[in-house]
Amino acid sequence: MTDTLAITEKSRLRRMHERGHFDRPTINTILDAQPMCGVGYVIEGTPFVTPTLQWREGNHVYWHGSSASRALRQSRNADVCLSVSILDGFVLARSGMHHSVNSRSVTLFGTAFKVEDPDEKLQKLTHFVDGLFPGRYGSLRPDHAQDLKATMVLCMEISEGSAKVRTGAPSDEEEDYALPIWAGVIPVKTTVGEPIPDPRNLDGVAIPEHVRTFRYGSTRS
Amino acid sequence: MTDTLAITEKSRLRRMHERGHFDRPTINTILDAQPMCGVGYVIEGTPFVTPTLQWREGNHVYWHGSSASRALRQSRNADVCLSVSILDGFVLARSGMHHSVNSRSVTLFGTAFKVEDPDEKLQKLTHFVDGLFPGRYGSLRPDHAQDLKATMVLCMEISEGSAKVRTGAPSDEEEDYALPIWAGVIPVKTTVGEPIPDPRNLDGVAIPEHVRTFRYGSTRS
Numbered sequence: 459m460t461d462t463l464a465i466t467e468k469s470r471l472r473r474m475h476e477r478g479h480f481d482r483p484t485i486n487t488i489l490d491a492q493p494m495c496g497v498g499y500v501i502e503g504t505p506f507v508t509p510t511l512q513w514r515e516g517n518h519v520y521w522h523g524s525s526a527s528r529a530l531r532q533s534r535n536a537d538v539c540l541s542v543s544i545l546d547g548f549v550l551a552r553s554g555m556h557h558s559v560n561s562r563s564v565t566l567f568g569t570a571f572k573v574e575d576p577d578e579k580l581q582k583l584t585h586f587v588d589g590l591f592p593g594r595y596g597s598l599r600p601d602h603a604q605d606l607k608a609t610m611v612l613c614m615e616i617s618e619g620s621a622k623v624r625t626g627a628p629s630d631e632e633e634d635y636a637l638p639i640w641a642g643v644i645p646v647k648t649t650v651g652e653p654i655p656d657p658r659n660l661d662g663v664a665i666p667e668h669v670r671t672f673r674y675g676s677t678r679s
Numbered sequence: 680m681t682d683t684l685a686i687t688e689k690s691r692l693r694r695m696h697e698r699g700h701f702d703r704p705t706i707n708t709i710l711d712a713q714p715m716c717g718v719g720y721v722i723e724g725t726p727f728v729t730p731t732l733q734w735r736e737g738n739h740v741y742w743h744g745s746s747a748s749r750a751l752r753q754s755r756n757a758d759v760c761l762s763v764s765i766l767d768g769f770v771l772a773r774s775g776m777h778h779s780v781n782s783r784s785v786t787l788f789g790t791a792f793k794v795e796d797p798d799e800k801l802q803k804l805t806h807f808v809d810g811l812f813p814g815r816y817g818s819l820r821p822d823h824a825q826d827l828k829a830t831m832v833l834c835m836e837i838s839e840g841s842a843k844v845r846t847g848a849p850s851d852e853e854e855d856y857a858l859p860i861w862a863g864v865i866p867v868k869t870t871v872g873e874p875i876p877d878p879r880n881l882d883g884v885a886i887p888e889h890v891r892t893f894r895y896g897s898t899r900s
Contacts, residue, residue, distance in 0.1 A: 496717040498726035505719035507762035509784045541728035555826040563730045605776040645872035656848045656862040
């Protein structure tokens with residue numbers, strides 16, 4: 459296993475030039491920073507994109523849903539494309555052409571497999587929750603067997619794909635820097651607000667450490 | 680033209696139940712709040728999802744890119760799926776099963792068409808920039824003809840698809856509300872930071888109104 463993904467025809471489809479990255483640390487950091495993803499799949503020749511949450515363990519990425527979900531049943535053992543994007547800012551240039559966004563994105567290609575073993579499935583779901591909120595799973599009411607049965611976990615190896623990152627100031631045509639036009643970046647930030655306790659929480663139930671210290675967008679190993 | 684999208688087999692594919700919406704105001708508000716989208720398309724049976732920016736005019740949605748982009752060339756006159764998602768919060772329940780996210784998403788299905796007429800294309804690109812930053816296009820260096828030629832604008836009618844919205848507190852099993860487990864919502868917010876002027880801006884160029892008053896996530900008509 460190398461530290462870099464293979465550069466394939468598929469993963470080169472995106473305009474790569476200076477913004478493309480194939481190294482695992484860059485790809486993993488983006489995946490870990492943004493659980494929201496879109497999973498693309500094909501049903502009878504038609505493209506579908508389903509928004510869902512992904513989580514990573516080593517060189518695999520996971521997502522889950524209802525076992526009855528047609529999206530998951532159709533993705534199983536099939537080609538999928540998993541896409542994660544983070545918008546970091548609007549880039550305002552001196553011509554319309556050079557307006558852009560600062561962003562980080564990852565596109566992965568592969569075959570989705572179902573996690574079949576029930577113990578492994580529970581372990582993956584535990585990692586999903588604990589990856590976001592360390593230690594939470596053990597504090598919860600244990601899963602009912604029928605709920606686990608009704609949940610499907612899909613898995614894909616991180617082996618084909620790439621990241622794309624744009625940062626910094628606008629890139630204008632050299633002669634346009636002489637124009638009296640305001641250019642710059644409007645940063646976009648994602649922040650976490652004050653936790654809102656469920657009104658039905660029992661009296662005296664303290665807010666857990668994993669909620670108080672939750673940082674969205676932080677990286678995990 | 681009705682105010683509601685047709686409920687088709689495709690648009691019902693997502694778990695609809697109480698969270699599905701087919702009315703245009705809900706769909707339009709989400710599209711207008713989040714320009715980042717994923718466009719799904721198929722090349723030789725394989726799914727691709729390309730992150731890009733979308734903008735809406737009436738009952739059509741637009742996106743653009745390089746005329747040389749294989750993503751755009753393959754999407755043209757082909758079935759696409761356009762997906763927009765906004766994460767509003769993490770929902771922490773009393774069992775793993777009922778953990779969720781508060782979010783707003785739109786999935787649209789249709790055929791992508793190229794905006795062929797050069798004047799119409801320029802008008803659409805103008806609306807794209809001015810939709811985000813009112814009045815900006817007129818303040819810019821006019822586009823070079825070859826730049827416009829090198830840009831492709833694709834268009835899709837908003838006629839098939841749906842929105843999905845989840846808000847509010849966790850939904851636990853009734854008996855689980857008796858458990859001493861902290862449940863609640865951690866809100867996620869997207870905010871705009873202080874504009875960062877390009878270091879190469881000319882002296883005395885004032886920050887424009889459309890930058891000072893920029894609000895990301897605000898709705899447009």
